[in-house]
Structures are given as C-alpha cells and as structure tokens.
Amino acid sequence: MTDTTPATAPRATTFTTYSPATGEPIAAHPVNGPEEVSGAVARARTVQAGWAALPASRRREHLLRWKKALAADLDTVARTIAEETGKPAGDAALEVVLTLEHLGWAARNAARVLRRRKVGTGLFTVHQRASLVHRPLGVVGVIGPWNYPLYTPMGSIGYALAAGNAVVFKPSELTPGTGVLLAEAFDAAVPGHAGLLTTVTGAASTGDALARSGVDKLAFTGSPGTARKVMAVCAETLTPFLAECGGKDAVIVTADADLAAAADAIVWGALSNAGQTCAGVERVYAVRDIHAALCERVVERAEALRPGAEAGAPYGPMTLPGQVAVVERHVTGAVSAGARALLGGPESVRAPYVAPVVLTGVPEDAAAMTEETFGPVVAINTVADVDEAVERANASRYALGAAVFCRSGRAGAAIAARLRAGAVSVNSVLGFAAVPALPFGGSQDSGFGRIHGAEGLRAFTSVQSTTVQRFTPPIALTSFAVPAATRERAVRLAQALHRRR
Ligand code: NAD
Numbered sequence: 191m192t193d194t195t196p197a198t199a200p201r202a203t204t205f206t207t208y209s210p211a212t213g214e215p216i217a218a219h220p221v222n223g224p225e226e227v228s229g230a231v232a233r234a235r236t237v238q239a240g241w242a243a244l245p246a247s248r249r250r251e252h253l254l255r256w257k258k259a260l261a262a263d264l265d266t267v268a269r270t271i272a273e274e275t276g277k278p279a280g281d282a283a284l285e286v287v288l289t290l291e292h293l294g295w296a297a298r299n300a301a302r303v304l305r306r307r308k309v310g311t312g313l314f315t316v317h318q319r320a321s322l323v324h325r326p327l328g329v330v331g332v333i334g335p336w337n338y339p340l341y342t343p344m345g346s347i348g349y350a351l352a353a354g355n356a357v358v359f360k361p362s363e364l365t366p367g368t369g370v371l372l373a374e375a376f377d378a379a380v381p382g383h384a385g386l387l388t389t390v391t392g393a394a395s396t397g398d399a400l401a402r403s404g405v406d407k408l409a410f411t412g413s414p415g416t417a418r419k420v421m422a423v424c425a426e427t428l429t430p431f432l433a434e435c436g437g438k439d440a441v442i443v444t445a446d447a448d449l450a451a452a453a454d455a456i457v458w459g460a461l462s463n464a465g466q467t468c469a470g471v472e473r474v475y476a477v478r479d480i481h482a483a484l485c486e487r488v489v490e491r492a493e494a495l496r497p498g499a500e501a502g503a504p505y506g507p508m509t510l511p512g513q514v515a516v517v518e519r520h521v522t523g524a525v526s527a528g529a530r531a532l533l534g535g536p537e538s539v540r541a542p543y544v545a546p547v548v549l550t551g552v553p554e555d556a557a558a559m560t561e562e563t564f565g566p567v568v569a570i571n572t573v574a575d576v577d578e579a580v581e582r583a584n585a586s587r588y589a590l591g592a593a594v595f596c597r598s599g600r601a602g603a604a605i606a607a608r609l610r611a612g613a614v615s616v617n618s619v620l621g622f623a624a625v626p627a628l629p630f631g632g633s634q635d636s637g638f639g640r641i642h643g644a645e646g647l648r649a650f651t652s653v654q655s656t657t658v659q660r661f662t663p664p665i666a667l668t669s670f671a672v673p674a675a676t677r678e679r680a681v682r683l684a685q686a687l688h689r690r691r
Contacts, residue, residue: 205363205393210276210507210542211499219366222390227358227399233385234329234356241386242326242354246301252380253297253352257290259379260372267371271340274365276499276506276542277463285341288624292341293348295626296647300352303644304651313687314680317663324651326354327430331405333397333420335412336509337466337564339365340372345630345641346409346432347372347387350650356386360400362412363393364509398423405429407650411468413562414635432649433637434630436562437468437590440583441619442605443476443484444576447595451617453487459593459619460568461495461546464505466513468636469591469613469620472563474570475579481572485550488570489533492546497566505566507542514541517565524549524558524569532570554582562588580608590632593619612636 207216220226241249260267264286271282304324311318330350334343339361347357361369366389373389380386390396394416401408401423410420411434424431441459443452459471476484495504508514518539525531534547544565552558552569559569573579583592592611596602602616612632615621622628629640640646665680666672 205391207274207364207366209273210364210509210511216273217367219370219391221392222396222399223392224399224402227360227390227396228403230358230385230388230390231329231331231400231403231405234358234388237383237385238326238328238354238356241351241356241383246305249352249354250297250301252383253293253348256376256379257293257297259375260286260293261290263375267340267368267375270367270371271365274367275336275339275509277509278503278506279501281463281505285338289341289344289348291624292344292626292642296349296352299627299644300349300354300647303647304353311657314663314667314684315657317659317661318657319660320655320657322653322655324353324648325654327650327652328355328406330355330357330650331400331403331408332357332359333400333408333410333412334359334361334365334369335468336362336364337463337468339368342411342434342468343369344372345434345646346411346650349641349646350407350409351387353647353650355406355650357388358400358403358405359387359389360397361389361391363391366391401429402427407432409639409641409649410434410637414637417637432631432639432641434468434639434641435590435632435635435637436564436588437470437632437636438472438560438562438586438588439469439591439593439611440473440475440579440586440609441471441593441595442576442579442583443474443480444594444596444601444605445477445479446597447480448597448617449480449484449487452595453484453491455593455595455619456484456488456568456570457491457495457546461492461505461566464497464508464544465517465566466509466564467620469623470564471568471593471619473559473583473586474568475573475582476570477575477579478572481550481570485532485548485570488568489548492548492568493533495546497543497545508544508565511542513564514539514544516561517544517563517567520556520558520561520563520565521547521549521567524552524556527553527556529553529556529558529569554585560586576605580605584608584610587635588632589634590636591615591620591622593621612640 204218268282306323369389407430414435417433529552538545547567594602606614613622629643629645631640
C-alpha cells in the first residue's frame with residue numbers, strides 16, 4: 191500500500207492486504223495514526239519499568255514461554271507468513287525456526303551480556319572501584335520489512351525485550367498480520383505485561399508517527415531510501431537510530447573451490463524467497479579458469495526451478511508488485527549493455543512470477559551490478575584472480591553480507607578478512623544468519639548498527655559507568671585544598687611515567 195493520502199483528505203481507517211500469488215484480499219487492518227501510536231508508546235512506557243525491574247531470571251522465563259508458544263503455534267505463524275508474502279510454506283516454517291533460535295539465545299544470554307562488570311582503574315585512580323552496567327533504553331520502536339516479516343524484526347524485538355525494554359512494532363503494510371500475531375502470542379504467553387509489546391499497523395504515515403512518538407530508539411529495517419527519511423525525522427529529537435538496509439552481496443569463487451557445492455549454494459542464495467533476501471546472492475566473481483564450469487553448474491541447477499504457488503514450488507511470486515519492474519529494468523539494462531543471459535532474460539519476468547535469470551559479462555556499472563535487484567537474478571562475472579574479485583566485491587555502495595568458496599577454510603577466511611561486508615560465510619551462503627551469537631548488520635547503504643548476538647543486545651541499552659571511592663587518596667587531586675606544589679609533583683610524576691611507557 192502506498193500512502194498517498196493528501197493531508198486534507200479524510201484518512202482511511204483501514205487497509206487491506208492481498209495475496210501476492212492470487213491478488214485475493216487477505217484481511218483488513220487499522221491504519222493507526224499518531225494518536226494510536228503515541229498511546230501505544232505511552233502504555234509501553236508505563237509497563238516497561240516493571241519489566242526492567244524483574245529479576246533477569248523472570249524475564250528469561252517469560253521470553254522462553256513466549257518462544258515455546260510460538261513453537262507450538264509454528265504452523266499458524268508460518269501459514270500467516272506464507273499467505274502474506276507468497277513464500278512457500280516450508281520457507282515460512284524455516285523462518286519461524288530461525289526466529290525461535292534467536293529468541294532463545296537472546297533470552298538465555300541477556301543477563302550474562304548485560305550484567306554489571308568491574309573494570310580496572312589507573313595509577314591515579316587506585317582508590318576507586320569502577321564498574322559498568324548496560325541498562326534498558328525504555329521504549330524501542332521497530333519498523334519492519336515484508337521479506338522476512340518475522341525473522342527480521344524479531345532481530346530487534348526479541349533482543350530489545352530481553353534487554354529490559356518495551357517495544358512498539360510497526361510491521362510492513364504488506365505483512366501486518368504476522369506482526370499482529372506476534373504481539374497476540376506475547377500477551378497470551380506473558381500475562382500481566384499487556385502493552386509491553388504492541389503492534390501498530392499502517393504504511394509510511396504510521397511509521398512516521400512512530401519515529402516522532404518519543405521512543406528511546408528506533409530500529410529500522412528496509413530500503414536505504416526510507417532509512418534516510420526516517421533518520422531525518424529521528425534527527426529532530428536526537429532519537430538514536432539503527433538501520434538495517436539492503437545489500438548487493440557478492441560471492442567469490444576461487445580456482446580450487448568445490449564447484450558443485452558453490453553452484454548449489456549460489457542457486458539457493460540467489461533464488462530462494464524469489465531473491466528477496468537482503469543478504470541474498472546478487473553478484474558472483476569467479477576466477478577465469480573455473481568461470482565456465484561454474485556457470486554450467488549454476489544453469490543446470492537453476493533451469494530445473496519454476497516458481498509457483500503450488501506445494502513443492504521452490505519459490506513463490508514477487509511479494510512487492512512494484513519490485514517486478516525493478517527486476518525487469520535490471521535484466522533488460524544488463525542485456526542491452528552487452529551482458530549474456532545464460533538462463534532466462536527479460537522474458538522471464540511474468541508478474542507476479544519471475545523465473546530464474548543467470549547473467550554473465552554484466553558491465554560493472556550496470557544497474558544489475560550496482561543496485562539491489564531483489565529478484566531471482568544472479569550475475570556471474572569473470573575475474574583474473576582473487577585480488578580482482580575482492581576489489582570488485584568491495585566496489586559497491588552496499589556492504590552487508592558476502593561469501594567465499596575456496597578449498598581451504600583458512601584461505602577462505604583470509605579472503606573474507608579483506609571484504610568490507612558486515613558478515614561473510616566461507617563455503618556456504620548466509621551461514622552467519624543462523625548463528626544467533628553472531629552480530630548482523632552492514633555499512634554504507636546497507637545501514638549501520640548491529641542486531642543479533644551480544645552487540646544486538648547492547649544495541650538496545652545505554653551504558654552507565656560507576657566509580658565507588660574505596661578510600662581517600664593520599665593526593666586528592668579533585669580538591670581545591672590540594673597545594674599547587676603537590677599538584678605539580680603529581681603532574682611531573684605522570685609525565686615521567688608516560689614518557690617511559
Ligand atoms: P521499505 O523501505 O519500503 O519499508 C520498510 C518499512 O518502512 C515499512 O514498514 C514501511 O511501511 C516503512 N516506511 C516507509 N516509509 C516510511 C516513512 N516515511 N516513515 C516511517 N516508516 C516508513 O522496505 P521494504 O520494501 O519493506 O523492505 C525491503 C528492503 O528491506 C530491502 O532493501 C531489503 O534489502 C531490506 N532488508 C534489510 C534487512 C537487513 O537486516 N539488513 C532485512 C530484510 C530486508
């Protein structure tokens with residue numbers, strides 16, 4: 191739904207979601223305006239203090255109970271995801287499983303990661319005992335995308351709740367039902383904390399209201415263009431902002447790589463979820479010696495795949511109708527700029543489905559190499575060597591994920607270390623996304639900040655540093671009573687020490 195209502199027109203009170211596969215209506219949801227959003231934030235603020243004051247073990251119990259309830263309800267949650275996104279039921283179920291893994295990790299590790307810990311003091315502060323603690327921020331606003339409508343926002347929601355915050359969640363207007371289900375499951379599993387997690391529904395105007403609502407942090411997942419707009423709103427009130435945006439992930443394939451394994455992973459990484467994965471495979475750089483053999487294997491696997499809505503289809507329709515035109519523009523543009531279509535081509539685009547497209551020889555300045563395609567399209571270009579592959583992989587304004595295929599894991603890790611991506615998998619694709627302890631996030635147009643892992647818990651806290659004076663120091667430098675000569679002696683002593691070490 192595009193929010194184009196003029197300011198003077200009467201506001202729509204509901205909006206309808208439609209099946210991406212059939213175009214049939216699914217459900218109507220309220221368009222929550224500034225009043226509803228502010229109300230949800232105010233309610234969240236009143237219950238957050240009680241949640242934060244609970245012993246960590248109680249919060250953990252509550253969150254694990256919510257996890258168990260979601261696990262028991264896996265089929266219903268997966269059905270809602272599949273219905274709203276059009277993805278195959280099996281993919282939706284896998285999304286729920288990945289989410290449960292993360293929620294469990296956040297619940298079990300929050301107390302350890304965020305607990306008060308002592309830090310060392312210095313020569314002139316030996317009389318102090320120093321410690322720091324991570325405290326919840328208060329109310330966290332979460333704005334989510336539609337491509338992984340549960341897994342992606344839960345990277346913020348689950349971790350923010352585990353860190354002691356309340357959350358107001360604005361799911362994508364394409365997938366509100368998944369967001370509503372999530373908050374309902376929380377209320378049912380965690381009685382007595384109503385309002386701690388609230389889902390508000392609507393499109394851009396509802397997200398904008400959340401950004402203006404006085405939340406203590408806004409965690410946004412979506413496109414870089416929207417991130418810029420939301421960040422500008424947050425800047426007005428200095429609301430901290432976390433941006434998880436798009437990607438143009440590259441895979442590097444070395445001469446000694448297992449080509450069958452690489453091809454298998456590339457096909458899955460590029461085509462699963464109809465290519466609508468932020469850290470999906472969009473570019474491949476294969477060294478010259480093995481380029482043809484790799485392309486042959488990729489095409490062999492990809493040509494067997496046909497998107498559809500029927501059970502067993504490898505992937506479904508494009509979820510966002512408007513994305514079909516982007517995919518078509520990228521494929522057409524690449525071919526007219528001299529790329530060779532090894533499989534499919536512009537004719538593969540038959541909305542709402544796009545059949546697999548494998549391109550090679552795509553000019554590096556074509557949109558298919560520089561912009562996020564977000565469709566089942568992969569470009570496999572030739573490079574002279576690993577150095578050129580690294581250079582090309584890094585020459586993108588996106589820096590989210592990447593993968594390296596290489597005989598030796600150690601050599602692969604050395605190549606990974608040269609990549610700017612926020613996360614790299616060696617000899618698999620998207621391996622990092624399934625490890626809850628690993629932080630996830632990117633830089634440049636892929637956004638900033640991290641979700642998941644210890645960093646993902648800390649992202650929803652502020653640090654308080656404390657010193658407790660254990661005894662009165664012989665030279666109390668923070669007093670006007672200190673004679674100037676004593677202060678001078680202390681300064682010279684420090685100078686002498688620092689010149690030596
Ligand atoms: P989008 O930018 O169109 O929308 C994202 C969210 O922002 C939606 O909920 C939308 O309603 C809301 N929104 C739109 N305009 C707004 C405004 N002015 N103020 C406040 N909120 C507003 O993105 P999308 O199409 O939903 O998602 C696809 C994008 O998300 C892709 O670029 C994809 O790569 C990215 N993504 C990134 C990650 C990650 O973790 N890095 C994960 C999933 C998706």
